[in-house]
Amino acid sequence: MAKPVPTITTIAEAAGVSIASVSRVFNGQPVRDSTRRRVLAEAERLGYVPNAVARSLKSNRTDQVAFAVEDIGNPVYLAMLREIQPVLRADGFRLVVHSTGGDPGEEIEVLRGLGRRHADGLVISPIRVTPDLLGALAQAAAPVVVIGSVPPGTPVDNVRADSRTGVRLALRHLLDIGRRRIGFVNGPLDTVPGERRDAAFRDGMAEAGRPVDEGLVHVGGFRRETGAEGARRLLAHPHGPPDALLCANDLIALGALDTLRAAGLRVPDDVAVVGMDDTELAAVSWPTLTSVCLGSAERGRRAAGLLLDRLRGAPPAAPAAGSARTVTVAPRLVVRASTTGGDQ
Amino acid sequence: MAKPVPTITTIAEAAGVSIASVSRVFNGQPVRDSTRRRVLAEAERLGYVPNAVARSLKSNRTDQVAFAVEDIGNPVYLAMLREIQPVLRADGFRLVVHSTGGDPGEEIEVLRGLGRRHADGLVISPIRVTPDLLGALAQAAAPVVVIGSVPPGTPVDNVRADSRTGVRLALRHLLDIGRRRIGFVNGPLDTVPGERRDAAFRDGMAEAGRPVDEGLVHVGGFRRETGAEGARRLLAHPHGPPDALLCANDLIALGALDTLRAAGLRVPDDVAVVGMDDTELAAVSWPTLTSVCLGSAERGRRAAGLLLDRLRGAPPAAPAAGSARTVTVAPRLVVRASTTGGDQ
DNA sequence: TTGTAAGCGTTATCAT
DNA sequence: ATGATAACGCTTACAA
Secondary structure (H helix, E strand, O other), rough: OOOOOOHHHHHHHHHHOOOOOOOHOOOOOOOOOOHHHHHHHHHHHOOOOOOOHHHHHOOOOOEEEEEEEEEOOOHHHHHHHHHHHHHHHHHOOOEEEEEOOOEEEEHHHHHHHHHHHOOOOOEEOOOOOOOHHHHHHHOOOOOOOEEEOOOOOOEEEEEEEEEHHHHHHHHHHHOOOOOOOOOEEEOOOOHHHHHHHHHHHHHHHHOOOOOOHHHEEEEEOOOHHHHHHHHHHHHHOOOOOOEEEEEOHHHHHHHHHHHOOOOOOOOOOOOOOEOOOOHHHHEEOOOEEEEEEHHHHHHHHHHHHHHHHHHHHHOOOOOOOOOOOOOEOOEEEEHHHHHHHHOO | OOOOOOHHHHHHHHHHHOOHHHHHHOOOOOOHHHHHHHHHHHHHHHHOOOOOOHHHHOOOOOOOOOOOOOOOOOOHHHHHHHHHHHHHHHHHOOEEEEEEEOOOHHHHHHHHHHHHOOEEEEEEEOOOOHHHHHHHHHHOOOOOOHHHHHHOOOEEEEEEHHHHHHHHHHHHHHHHHOOEEEEEEEEOOOOHHHHHHHHHHHHHHHOOOOOHHHEEEOOOOOHHHHHHHHHHHHHOOOOOOEEEEEEEOOHHHHHHHHHHOOOOOOOOOOOOOEOOOOOOOHHHHHOOOOOEEOOOOHHHHHHHHHHHHHHHHHOOOOOOOOOOOOEEEOOOEEEEEEHHHHOO
8 A cells, every 4th residue: 555665676676687887877987888877776666765864874975054043034034045055055055044933053053953964064153152052063073164253262153244334324314414322223122233333333433522411312122112111212212313314223223113103203303213234124114214235145155155164175164173163244324314315 | 184084983983983983973962071072073073064965864854944035126026035934944944035027937946946945945926927837836846935925726825815805995985984985006916916806896996886987097117116106197187187196115105206206295194095015115214104015025924834833734735636725815904194194 | 788796774574 | 770682774895
């Protein structure tokens, strides 16, 4: 009843040859033409398909790469995924995705998975970099590329954004258009991006010779509600609302827009708004959102490239001491209506 | 130099026991306590991790499930993915994603992958259902769940949306708010959703006793540009612009909003707009977009559930003749500002 | 060109 | 409770 799955042996017997010959046929190795034909005919007839698991056991390769991020639904990670997938696919790798919820424990589990031979390599974008995670990274059983920042000396290839420059671009733009009371709505300070953007904001303000008014700084999550809430709080500032809002990502900015609209304030006339990440949401919102592109797509592409280098290279695929590569992707300010009005 | 990867044999020797005992320890089978301790100690010391590939070869399971869609970046598929992933994960399955570009050839390749034992099961959402694809579905070497519609009798579990009812809900809503000249901007008619929505539009209009004016029907891609372009064309209708636009998905609707805005028409006062799929974009756009929720998230969840049933069941996991299950997810109209103005 | 046979790292069936 | 040993399906010397 249950159709037995044909193996190389089944075919060998049916075609009256050895299993070695069958294997050769399927690996494009030299075989007599008549043999090849017979084997292929039987394979076709019996519906034979080579078993990739058995092949993996011999070759010690899975032809899979894992991609681990906090939440694959986040547009930033999605942008990376969209770039990574085709690049790896072109080299014959399938993609296994992990949504870790940002839990270092789960991320470490994924790293362990490399030892179990779940995948030949990993692209990971940890949102919280703990010592345990760094340890696991250093011990990874297969090539790993981190999208994000790791402490200097960490023996892992990594592709990072330049939040500092990005924030500076945004601040300069806001100052250029005459804004002076700039509010800042950020995500959690115990995350890498949150901490980075906070520092960058403060440095940037200092550079511009502007003091930071803590009453104009709000910290929450990287979520829309945080933007709405943060904007509400900053609008209630005793000296009146700020004339610009720098938001640590686009979702926060959208939330801020909601609040501003509800408060009857005009964007950008009364308050200019800048987001970060330049996700597809920025182009859709109304007014369209000026945003700092931190190059998610490019970071994804570069990460895939770095990983492929290691994967293609000879076995010593882990970065030899000091050979870890760091790529930094330059940010770019995408100016839209939320700061300049003008175009729709 | 190259740290040799320890195997069960390495540990057995180090601990002075047989490989069988090591295996038992790692599978929670009865072993003397002292033995267990010794094995675990050596495993820890040598950094032993069980090889999942070897395990798969024996067990004939990969603990992986594949998810194949046209473009994983499409919010609709993404919504499915977000639901599917945790459900499968809870049962210990990893997720392999495939973006097929809607090419039936690639989809068939993924189906073949099941025979190669790349995955234990598959959730697939084909956008074009060709005879070849149906053939491959019927022959799949492992359980498959289709998200979408398949011809009656196809021996595959499937979870479908109800476009017909969805379109009807939208039409009724537009008629309810007094619209009479309803335009329709659709995606390609050679895709399942495109064809379905076209038929539903015509039926719905007929039901409502309204003739279909072909000058108010536009067909393009499921893209924003199609919406912009379609709206432009319909606005130029000799009898003047329509007073409502039904768009076959949210992207199209956003494109239409662009055009309407550029033309100085008010939404919804001059033209009401309805999208479909109720993606996150609908809530972000301005005005926020009334949209027909076709239950992407729920379809994903249900599909994962159906697949798990088969995966957990005894080997005869393919639907026995006639036992294929079909689940239909009810649509729901989500009313927002693009038809009623009012709220924000 | 082809076949034999030895693994790849597990699990599982026997004995013991 | 433990140990040999035979699979699992394939690739790959080594022989013939």
